[in-house]
Amino acid sequence: MTYTDTDAMEPDDRLYGGAALADWSQADLIREIRESFAVVEPRGAEAAAWFYEHFFAANPRYRKYFSGDPVAQHRRLFQAVRRIVDDLDRLDEFLPYLRRLALRHRKFGLRAAHYEAFGVSLVATLAHFCGPRWTLRTADAWATGYGLVADVMLEASAEADAVLPAFWEGEVAEHAMLAPDIARIVVRPLDDAERPGPYVFAAGQYAAVECSELVRAWRDFSFAGAPDGGEHQGVEFHIQSGRVGGVSDALVNRTAVGDRVRIAAAEGELAFPSADRVDRLLAVGHGTAAAPIRALVEAALVRGDLRPTTVLLVSDEGPHYLGGEFEALAGKHGALSVEEVDGDPLAAVRVHGAAAGPGGTCGAVLVGPTAMVEGCRAALIAAGVDPADISSDLFD
Template identity: 35%
Template sequence: MNTTSSDGHDEYHALLARRDAMRLRQQLLSPSARPDSGAGPWGTAARRAHGQPYDGAADQQIITRQLPLVTPFGKLIGHLYDAMFERHPYLRSLFPDSMEFQRVHLERAFWYLIEHLDQPREVADFCARLGRDHRKLGVQPVHFEVFEQALAEALRRSAGPRWSEEMEQAWLRMVRFAVGAMVDGAAGALAEPPYWNGTVTAHELRGPDLAVLRVRPAEPFPYQAGQYTRIQTPLLPLTWRPYSIACAPRPDGELEFHVRRTAPGGVSDALVTRTRAGDQLRLGPAQGSMVLDGEPARDVLIVAGGTGWATARALLEELSRRPLHRSTHLFVGARTLDELYDTAALARLEKNCSWLRVVPVIGEESGAAESGSVADAVARRGDWSGHTAYVSGPPMMVTATVYGLTALSLPPDRIHHDPVDGTLPPAARPSRAGAPVAITGG
């Protein structure tokens, strides 16, 4: 690890923390004063020039009509980062050595904005949460100005002679609207730290490529069952990956994570193979809307595959604590019996919760209650139209299950799922999928 780079990164974040503390103190001393949201073209996301709301649907039509000029987005994003680092070389130090994850993440963000631009409130809410989370990266309003300039240059380079002012302005209005919500979200989160330090208290291998980690934050970490957080290990500075929290909030504040190693050299590799009890991690703010209602008014369907079981386990723990127990069906899928890695916890929940029915789905193997795909098993088991559903796991499984439940007349607003990634072409994605990231490791 580059110690000099790591020390510089720590010093940069310490400066940001002191600045936020000073702004919070100023806010407390003057409650009527609104936190500075930065100069530039962005105000509150719900406000636009002359008091007019943002017409996202109009920009969506313009951008969609001219998408062939800038897609696939890989080339556009390449031009964007080239322009940004050419003008401001110091910004390169704020990114990890490998830019691949950032490029993929930005592509998903572009798709999310374009597909949801006709629902500005949904976009504003999502971007506010994103801005709250991005504080851990040291992102400042001035960086958004640099991003806008680089995007304009990238659009010109990608579209070439077919570039038009109409196209560029639609893209910039979309980005300004999103950035305005991000700035508002960051300004509204001054009372909480940009990230939490945590100590690994236990590290247990459940297979050659899977580990269960327990982490104790240094200070209270607020979250709800079903949410996720992004984790950074000192083995890979500046690199954050999302992981679901595998437990409901506990009295001792300890967190649990189920991490499957997906590739060599990434965060999941570091957490599974090179992390031990006593090591330090950083945790971003809790995110995600896959949480239970105050008191579920309907029966519950939970569908989990792979390490998506982490989210299912947290939801079941929370349900077990409530005085009113709705009938709950759990479909838990794995490719083989060996990949059902947390059977003790599953058996304990099934034994203690009379309202819970568990259906294992084990690939094509015999001996399970069901075989084949989880989505097919759910479809074969009956009418779920009166339930509220929670789906977690690999993106392809989530997508197939959401499609299947929708086809079985379960309203989309009662299907909650982990965000799906951008591995599917736009025509194959759920029309209103969650945020454009996947709860997986890298």
């Protein structure tokens, strides 16, 4: 479905045509936004595609920021809007999520004009798919709500910009193949002249990387090793080549030592639950998703955290590429066991989730494709593991 000029102009006038049409109570504002969004939600994929068509037609100069898979972009957009709508009355979820979203987009240099353009297309999309349900009151509710969202995100970005750069220039210090399609790449972040200091990250986190071959195309990769504490430390990634022409393919197959890349600020909160919560640990990693688990185990060794830990290395094709490295870590740890799983790990997860013993508690880290992570999470909860003690990261 395509939009018309009339579709584009009518919601634009309603959104920015003057003073607010109503003095909203919080409850009324949230109700109007949720009820109108419920009309659009069943057609989410279609609405997201329509949004981008409208946005790029109105703002062709912004197309350069969207170089990834369009289907994935559409899915992420709708998921973000749905989460914001769901969390409007839960500030403890709403505000941290918006701040994370803002920090995630800092590398693109977004400013107020970008947010305004996005808002115009968002409201145009909602108006189009709401049909007769769209009223001046609905337009005012979304204008008010979106204005609050944009203000929070712009403020979070400004606060971060005053402290840290949005990304660091980096140099490839090491590049070696760990498997036919998996490379170990170590990047040495370079000091920012205006805000000098080391690149800061924690085991379990990830960062977006841009290579010189694909400018403005960023791809997230988890850190494969714990910080070494050095002033000019390198950061290690394990990258599978992926689709031809993508960032992963370029980094694995057409990048060499000495090449320049950019690395964004670290993100993510993947971590083992603390020792005061659980007395044994389970980690499940599929393919290169085992790399952040390796970093977490390394960090635990440094801290002296030697709780009994089981790592399930999941592979769809033969031995896992990190099997030898985890066996070496087990030799240093003393209470670390490593199992390689070919295919679905659910059976093994159920066994280990139920094996805490009388009075014992288990915590888990799950990293991999959505279906695997969600299945393992459900199995652990069914086995009695507290959901608060399950940390996960998706590698879709």
